[in-house]
Amino acid sequence: MWDYNEKVMEYFLHPVNAGEIENPDGIGEEGSLACGDALKLTFKLGKDGRIADAKFKTFGCASAIASASIMTEMIKGLTIEQAEKVTNKDIVDKLGGLPEQKMHCSVMGMEALQKAIANYHGSKGKQTKKIEGKIVCTCFGVTDKEIEKVVLENSLDTVEQVTNYCKAGGGCGSCRGEIEQIIEKVRGKKTKQPESLSHPKKLTNIQKIELIQHTINEQIRPLLKSHGGDVELVDVEGSKVIVAFRGMCSHCRTAEFTLKDVVEARLKEFVSTDIIVEEQNIG
Amino acid sequence: MSQIIYFDNNATTKVADEVVDAMLPFFKDLYGNPSSMHTFGGQVEKHIRHSRESLAALLGCDSSEIIFTSGGTESDNAAIKGVLAAYPEKKKIVTTRVEHPAVLATCRELQAAGFSLVELGVDKYGQINLDELAAEVDEHTAIVSIMYANNETGVIFPIDKIAEIVKSKGAIFHTDAVQAVGKIPLNLDKSSIDLLSLSGHKLHAPKGIGALYIKKGTRILPFIVGGHQEKNRRAGTENVPAIAGLGKAGEIASKEIRNENTKVKKLRDKLETAILKTCKDAMLNGDKINRLPNTTNISFEFIEGEAILLLLNQFGICASSGSACTSGSLEPSHVMRAMGVPFTAAHGSIRFSLSRYNTEAEVDFVAEKLPAIVNRLRELSPFVK
Numbered sequence: 001m002w003d004y005n006e007k008v009m010e011y012f013l014h015p016v017n018a019g020e021i022e023n024p025d026g027i028g029e030e031g032s033l034a035c036g037d038a039l040k041l042t043f044k045l046g047k048d049g050r051i052a053d054a055k056f057k058t059f060g061c062a063s064a065i066a067s068a069s070i071m072t073e074m075i076k077g078l079t080i081e082q083a084e085k086v087t088n089k090d091i092v093d094k095l096g097g098l099p100e101q102k103m104h105c106s107v108m109g110m111e112a113l114q115k116a117i118a119n120y121h122g123s124k125g126k127q128t129k130k131i132e133g134k135i136v137c138t139c140f141g142v143t144d145k146e147i148e149k150v151v152l153e154n155s156l157d158t159v160e161q162v163t164n165y166c167k168a169g170g171g172c173g174s175c176r177g178e179i180e181q182i183i184e185k186v187r188g189k190k191t192k193q194p195e196s197l198s199h200p201k202k203l204t205n206i207q208k209i210e211l212i213q214h215t216i217n218e219q220i221r222p223l224l225k226s227h228g229g230d231v232e233l234v235d236v237e238g239s240k241v242i243v244a245f246r247g248m249c250s251h252c253r254t255a256e257f258t259l260k261d262v263v264e265a266r267l268k269e270f271v272s273t274d275i276i277v278e279e280q281n282i283g
Numbered sequence: 284m285s286q287i288i289y290f291d292n293n294a295t296t297k298v299a300d301e302v303v304d305a306m307l308p309f310f311k312d313l314y315g316n317p318s319s320m321h322t323f324g325g326q327v328e329k330h331i332r333h334s335r336e337s338l339a340a341l342l343g344c345d346s347s348e349i350i351f352t353s354g355g356t357e358s359d360n361a362a363i364k365g366v367l368a369a370y371p372e373k374k375k376i377v378t379t380r381v382e383h384p385a386v387l388a389t390c391r392e393l394q395a396a397g398f399s400l401v402e403l404g405v406d407k408y409g410q411i412n413l414d415e416l417a418a419e420v421d422e423h424t425a426i427v428s429i430m431y432a433n434n435e436t437g438v439i440f441p442i443d444k445i446a447e448i449v450k451s452k453g454a455i456f457h458t459d460a461v462q463a464v465g466k467i468p469l470n471l472d473k474s475s476i477d478l479l480s481l482s483g484h485k486l487h488a489p490k491g492i493g494a495l496y497i498k499k500g501t502r503i504l505p506f507i508v509g510g511h512q513e514k515n516r517r518a519g520t521e522n523v524p525a526i527a528g529l530g531k532a533g534e535i536a537s538k539e540i541r542n543e544n545t546k547v548k549k550l551r552d553k554l555e556t557a558i559l560k561t562c563k564d565a566m567l568n569g570d571k572i573n574r575l576p577n578t579t580n581i582s583f584e585f586i587e588g589e590a591i592l593l594l595l596n597q598f599g600i601c602a603s604s605g606s607a608c609t610s611g612s613l614e615p616s617h618v619m620r621a622m623g624v625p626f627t628a629a630h631g632s633i634r635f636s637l638s639r640y641n642t643e644a645e646v647d648f649v650a651e652k653l654p655a656i657v658n659r660l661r662e663l664s665p666f667v668k
Contacts, residue, residue, distance in 0.1 A: 013597070
């Protein structure tokens, strides 16, 4: 059984903004019956140019319904430019988290929103922003651009994660190699090893931050991910490294030990012995 | 949760009270090892023998033809891998696309290891083509493994005919009868079935116990090796309490099997008729005639199975679904796909599986609650105008 939090269940059992707006300013449809989930989003602008009303219709599981419902709430009152910036991660954060295998529900929400905005621009005579690229996953019709977007926005590292987020690779599996290459292309650049890695001499600030980021990505995150957790680099102040735990780690009682025994120990080993790690204070 | 209406008996069943009572002495007082030389341990052996006899009576075979295992999955693995090990010159396996993963994954693993595998397809009723079977079984075929009844749809294969065909071709025939035992009368002495798997927890015994029927004279090597238990056919100290429970469950099943085909079937039929009548765009999956008396599998178009299950769960109603979402995979159940059920209906398929513990009041309650749940989700669905 899925471990849905109370908020997800609340939005599933009592969804707000269900329905369809007549004569909408923007309309976006994503998914299909064959894929197992689908979403139709409609919105209307007020006189101030902000989204005055938004409604959804969803075919799908509890998390698909909850993601769509909460997204309509989130975009009300936003300008088109603001709504355009809403990502699947924002939807997941607002819901207080989704099971990893259900992440694609939040991505479907974001994609329907983008299509609705594109539809709005199109009807106003502006150039339509199409998601370009070539189809990588033929089973679920996912393009390389779409995969790049979820990899970048959600800091994904594995093909399995990509499948959880946008379904690509979840059918026949023949595109998994291509997905791997996309991950490498998107993530590899960012995590390219600084050349001075093997000789920890005096590092410049930028080199140091790069090396910290690299160590976190290569040495620490895979470890935490095997337990369903994750960690993100928030800031570096001199020798103080500030991180934030994500996923299972964020509500794990042993996170404090993980902080010292894993994160700090690895950074001391690979970057500099004077590193101190602190967890970001939440609210 | 206060009220539970348990319509998920193909997943697992309630352990019968009599079964629990039959097991307790072996946890408390009679904890000896049946292989021991002292009376304290040795006396346990007769209880194991008694269980074996109860089970043999249920299956219509000799008690020496039954070995106890840890469950259906072990029995399936033991049957398939044991036969292949005993026939090293034969490298072909024949099965169907609708098998339980305990068989299908085992066969596919063997295929990856170099064996040749044929997976027979099924028609829209979930039935295989017997001519196709006959054509596929040849002198290179070591084993044919075809389930007795399907866990998702309840569809029953003509197993005795299938066993005859396989026998005439000189291969060994195994059937995963996990869903059939206790629901369909069996008479293995009169059949050509060589190997048959059963699982305790599907017939009101506990989880973690099962059995494998091995017809006298069948060539097979042990899957688990070690001690001499089960006449060297399955090593490991016997799970005595669970074996006692399975024996008791078998004894009760022999008495109750008539009820399954009258009382339980009547309840299932009432539920099915009511649902198909009150819910629009609902359709039955599988073979209406040849199927288990306790199972119905119904697709609701335009809505998704997990959402239906979670809303049923609000009323304490337990069922299951072949939808992609419930499994964590992205595609609907392999059984629905093999039958060619359209994706639109496969995602909204719900299985209700009853047992002798269900009542007419429960059937009425589910039949009353379901239409509102279906309508509520249809109102949210973009595919309903």
